[in-house]
Amino acid sequence: MEEMQNSQDFIVVGAGIIGAMIAYRLVTHGYSVMLVDQGPPGGQASRAAAGILSPTAEAGSSVPFFDLLQASFLRYPALIEEIEEASQMHVDLHQTGVIQAALDDVEANRLHELYRWQKTKVAVEWVTSAQLKDLEPDMQHAVGALYAPHEMQVHGPKLVQALVRAGNHAGMVSRFGVMVQRFLTSKSGDVLGIETTKGQYRAQKAVIVAAGSWAQSILATxxxxxxxxxxxxxxxxxxxxxxxxxxRHIVFAHHRYVVPKPDGRLILGATEDDAGFDDRVTADGVAQLAQSFHYFGPRVPQMHWQAIWAGLRPMAPDGLPILGPWPGRQGLYVAAGHYRNGVLLSAITGDLVLNWAQNGTLPPSGFLPERFWRS
Ligand SMILES: Cc1cc2nc3c(=O)[nH]c(=O)nc-3n(C[C@H](O)[C@H](O)[C@H](O)COP(=O)(O)OP(=O)(O)OC[C@H]3O[C@@H](n4cnc5c(N)ncnc54)[C@H](O)[C@@H]3O)c2cc1C
Structure with a gap:
C-alpha cells in the first residue's frame, strides 16, 4: 500500500471530461495536482458523448443557462488550439453548424420563439423550408429551422486523452485504477485528502469532486x-x-440529433432513460432510436449499422450543473451534474474552478450547491 507519499495542492476525483479539464487548467497555472479515477480516463459518460457544442439547441428557454453555455462555447477555439499544441493530438474541433429542424407547426412556433431572443445574443438565422433545401437537401419535409452556422463539434474522448497527456507533460500526477473510498478530515470536519484502494493522499488546498453520476456516493461518505x-x-x-x-450539419429534430463525424460516421442520439447505474444498451433503446431514422430524410434509414453504446449523464433536479465549494466544509469543491452538456461546459467549468483557486471567486449563485437547500 502506498502511504502518504503524495501531497498536492489539489486532488481531482474523476477523470472524465470535467475532472480532466479542471486538472489541466490548475496544473498549467502553477498548482500541483493529482488526478484520480477508479477506471481509465474518460471511461464513463465522457466516452459516450456525441461531442456537440451547441448553446442554441441545449439552453431551452433559460437565459442564464444559455449565457453559461455560450461563455463556455466562446472559450473553445483558443483552448483547443492550446491543448492540441500541448498534447500534440488532434481532437477534431469542427464548425459543422447546428440546424434545429421543425417537423410540424407546433415545433416551428417553439423554435421561432427561441430564435426571437437568441438572435439578440448570437448570429442565428431563421431558415424557411425552401432555404433548408439548399443547406440540407434531405430535410425537405421540415417546415422551418433555427440555424446556428457558427456552432461546432469536438471528439469528446480524444479531448479527455489530450487533456490528460497535456496535464502529465505539465507535471500532473495521474492515478488511474484507483478508487476513492472516503475523505480524510480534520477534527473540525475540514477535508484534508482522500483514502483510496491504493493508499491515502493529502490535498493542501482542496479535493475537487468531479465524479459525474458517482459524485453523490463519494460525498455521502x-x-x-x-x-x-x-x-x-x-x-x-x-x-x-x-x-x-x-x-452535412448537426441536425436536431423531435428530440433526436444526427452528427456527421469527420471519419465518415453519422452519430444518431440519444435516448434519456432513468435506469439507475445500468449503462447497458436495451432493445427498447435500439427501437427508440430506429424510430427516429426517418426524421432525417430518406437516406439515413438506408445507411449501414456500425455500433451502439450508452453512457450515464449526471443530472441534478433542475438540470443545471452543480459548481462550487461544498457548504460547511473547508477544502471541498464539487463540479458535477453537467447532464447533457458536460463536453461543452468543461471549458467554463475549468475556468470557474481556476478562478476560485486563484482568488476565491464563486460561480454564479444559480449554479452553487447550496441552491438546493435555500428556503
Ligand atoms: C449518449 C450521450 C451523449 C452525449 N452527448 C453530449 C454532447 O454531444 N455534448 C456534450 O457537451 N455533452 C454530451 N453528453 C454529456 C456528457 O457526456 C456528460 O455531461 C459528461 O461526460 C460528464 O462528464 P463528467 O466528467 O462529469 O462525468 P464522467 O465522464 O462520467 O466521469 C466521472 C468519472 O469519475 C470516476 N469515478 C466515479 N467514482 C469514482 C471513485 N469513487 N473513485 C475514483 N473515480 C471515480 C468515473 O470512473 C468516471 O471516469 C452526452 C452524454 C451521453 C450519455
Missing amino acids: LDEVRALPVKPIRGQILALTSDEVPI
Whole structure:
C-alpha cells in the first residue's frame, strides 16, 4: 500500500471530461495536482458523448443557462488550439453548424420563439423550408429551422486523452485504477485528502469532486445531512456509415440529433432513460432510436449499422450543473451534474474552478450547491 507519499495542492476525483479539464487548467497555472479515477480516463459518460457544442439547441428557454453555455462555447477555439499544441493530438474541433429542424407547426412556433431572443445574443438565422433545401437537401419535409452556422463539434474522448497527456507533460500526477473510498478530515470536519484502494493522499488546498453520476456516493461518505442530488440518466446512441453521408450539419429534430463525424460516421442520439447505474444498451433503446431514422430524410434509414453504446449523464433536479465549494466544509469543491452538456461546459467549468483557486471567486449563485437547500 502506498502511504502518504503524495501531497498536492489539489486532488481531482474523476477523470472524465470535467475532472480532466479542471486538472489541466490548475496544473498549467502553477498548482500541483493529482488526478484520480477508479477506471481509465474518460471511461464513463465522457466516452459516450456525441461531442456537440451547441448553446442554441441545449439552453431551452433559460437565459442564464444559455449565457453559461455560450461563455463556455466562446472559450473553445483558443483552448483547443492550446491543448492540441500541448498534447500534440488532434481532437477534431469542427464548425459543422447546428440546424434545429421543425417537423410540424407546433415545433416551428417553439423554435421561432427561441430564435426571437437568441438572435439578440448570437448570429442565428431563421431558415424557411425552401432555404433548408439548399443547406440540407434531405430535410425537405421540415417546415422551418433555427440555424446556428457558427456552432461546432469536438471528439469528446480524444479531448479527455489530450487533456490528460497535456496535464502529465505539465507535471500532473495521474492515478488511474484507483478508487476513492472516503475523505480524510480534520477534527473540525475540514477535508484534508482522500483514502483510496491504493493508499491515502493529502490535498493542501482542496479535493475537487468531479465524479459525474458517482459524485453523490463519494460525498455521502462524509455523512452529510445534505446529499448531493445528482442521479444518472442513461443515454443510448448509435453510429451509422455509408459511402456518402447524406447529412452535412448537426441536425436536431423531435428530440433526436444526427452528427456527421469527420471519419465518415453519422452519430444518431440519444435516448434519456432513468435506469439507475445500468449503462447497458436495451432493445427498447435500439427501437427508440430506429424510430427516429426517418426524421432525417430518406437516406439515413438506408445507411449501414456500425455500433451502439450508452453512457450515464449526471443530472441534478433542475438540470443545471452543480459548481462550487461544498457548504460547511473547508477544502471541498464539487463540479458535477453537467447532464447533457458536460463536453461543452468543461471549458467554463475549468475556468470557474481556476478562478476560485486563484482568488476565491464563486460561480454564479444559480449554479452553487447550496441552491438546493435555500428556503
Ligand atoms: C449518449 C450521450 C451523449 C452525449 N452527448 C453530449 C454532447 O454531444 N455534448 C456534450 O457537451 N455533452 C454530451 N453528453 C454529456 C456528457 O457526456 C456528460 O455531461 C459528461 O461526460 C460528464 O462528464 P463528467 O466528467 O462529469 O462525468 P464522467 O465522464 O462520467 O466521469 C466521472 C468519472 O469519475 C470516476 N469515478 C466515479 N467514482 C469514482 C471513485 N469513487 N473513485 C475514483 N473515480 C471515480 C468515473 O470512473 C468516471 O471516469 C452526452 C452524454 C451521453 C450519455
